[in-house]
Amino acid sequence: MRIIVKVILFPVTLLLTLLVAVARLLCQLSNMVLSLIAFLIFIVALGTMVLLQEPSEGIRILGLAWLISPFGLPLIATALVELVGGLNDWLKAI
Numbered sequence: 001m002r003i004i005v006k007v008i009l010f011p012v013t014l015l016l017t018l019l020v021a022v023a024r025l026l027c028q029l030s031n032m033v034l035s036l037i038a039f040l041i042f043i044v045a046l047g048t049m050v051l052l053q054e055p056s057e058g059i060r061i062l063g064l065a066w067l068i069s070p071f072g073l074p075l076i077a078t079a080l081v082e083l084v085g086g087l088n089d090w091l092k093a094i
Contacts, residue, residue: 002094005094006094009091009094012091013088013091013092016084016087016088016091017088019084020081020084020085020088023081023084024081024085027074027077027078027081030074030077031070031074031078034068034069034070034074035069035070037068038065038066038068038069038070039065041061041064041065041068042062042065044061045058045059045061045062045064045065046058048061
C-alpha cells in the first residue's frame with residue numbers, strides 16, 4: 001500500500017522539488033538586487049531628512065527601504081518557499 005502511495009505522489013514531489021529549486025534561485029537573485037535598491041533608497045531618505053529638513057517624509061522613505069531590504073518582504077517570500085520545501089520533504093518521507 002505504501003509503495004502505491006509513493007508511486008502516486010512521485011509526480012507531485014518531482015514538481016515541488018523543481019518549483020522549490022527555481023523559487024530559491026529567484027529569491028537569492030531578487031535579494032541581491034533589492035538589497036542594492038534598498039541601500040539607494042536609504043541614502044535618499046537620509047538626504048531628505050538632512051537636506052530638505054523633512055523628517056516625516058524621510059521616515060516614510062526609510063519604511064519603504066526597510067520593506068524591500070532583506071529583512072522585509074524578501075524574508076516573507078523566503079519563509080513561504082521554505083514552507084513549501086518542508087511540505088515537499090514531508091511528502092517524500094511518506
